[in-house]
Amino acid sequence: MVFLSEQPVTAADKTFFQLRKDIVEGEIQPGSKLSETELSTKYAVSRSLIREAINRLEACHLVERKANVGARVVALTQEGLTELYQVREALEGMAARLAAKNMTDQEIADLNGLLSSHFQEVKSAGSYYQEAGDLDFHYRIILGSKSNHLISMLINGIYHLVRMYRVQLGMAGPRVTTAFDEHKHIVQAISNRDEELAEMLMRRHISYSRNNIEAKLANNF
Numbered sequence: 275m276v277f278l279s280e281q282p283v284t285a286a287d288k289t290f291f292q293l294r295k296d297i298v299e300g301e302i303q304p305g306s307k308l309s310e311t312e313l314s315t316k317y318a319v320s321r322s323l324i325r326e327a328i329n330r331l332e333a334c335h336l337v338e339r340k341a342n343v344g345a346r347v348v349a350l351t352q353e354g355l356t357e358l359y360q361v362r363e364a365l366e367g368m369a370a371r372l373a374a375k376n377m378t379d380q381e382i383a384d385l386n387g388l389l390s391s392h393f394q395e396v397k398s399a400g401s402y403y404q405e406a407g408d409l410d411f412h413y414r415i416i417l418g419s420k421s422n423h424l425i426s427m428l429i430n431g432i433y434h435l436v437r438m439y440r441v442q443l444g445m446a447g448p449r450v451t452t453a454f455d456e457h458k459h460i461v462q463a464i465s466n467r468d469e470e471l472a473e474m475l476m477r478r479h480i481s482y483s484r485n486n487i488e489a490k491l492a493n494n495f
Contacts, residue, residue: 289319290327297336297347298438305349308337335435348435352491355439359484362436363477365428366412370460370476373418374469382465385414389461392454411457415464415476440483443490453483 293313296302308328310321317324328345331337339345348354377385388411416428456479463472 285319286323286326289317289323290330292317293324293327294331294334294336294434297331298434298441300442302347304347304438304442306347307343308345308347334430335432336438348438350439350442350491352488355484355487355491358432358435358439359480359487362428362432363480363484365424365432366416366480367473367477369416369419369421369424369428370464371469371473372421372424373415374464374467374472376420377418377464381414381418382461385411385418385461386465388414389457392457415460418464439487443487453479456482 293302302308310324310328313324314321328337332339332345336348337345338348388409392411413429413433416425416433419425456475460472460475460479463475
């Protein structure tokens with residue numbers, strides 16, 4: 275089992291995590307040019323640490339390099355969303371299938387507990403923002419798949435780019451309630467060890483989410 279800690283270990287890790295968070299949450303805008311000098315001043319670290327962080331951000335698809343331009347934060351586009359969510363739907367669908375098979379009873383109980391805490395947020399605030407890592411419903415299911423290759427492709431690969439779309443163009447209005455209901459049905463299928471249903475519901479949930487974000491992209495960009 276791969277254990278993926280989000281806790282900063284070194285100065286380089288801390289710089290990378292902070293930059294990643296600021297990009298995902300839109301503090302650094304999509305499409306922005308990344309200046310090592312400006313960022314080293316902003317975060318009070320050396321340019322070498324910024325350079326390393328940018329290289330790591332490129333590896334997880336949050337930053338791209340272009341000739342004669344340098345490093346830029348990826349832009350949020352319809353084409354990028356479609357391609358990303360096609361991959362996400364397939365991989366997370368498989369993760370849900372494997373989670374129904376491989377999660378322990380305690381892990382499923384913890385997942386239900388997480389969903390209950392999310393319900394309080396939906397009920398009181400009318401929003402459904404999920405922190406990264408163990409507080410994220412999707413993250414728990416990915417880890418619950420117990421597939422090292424799948425975990426690597428999702429968590430180390432596209433997870434934070436998906437979060438960038440989710441956080442900046444995420445749920446509001448009626449979608450908050452319907453998304454939460456979809457999560458409940460997925461967890462019920464996992465609890466029942468119904469692998470086929472868990473995969474189908476996860477794929478459908480991600481497809482609905484893509485449609486929601488596509489509509490917002492059309493209005494915002």
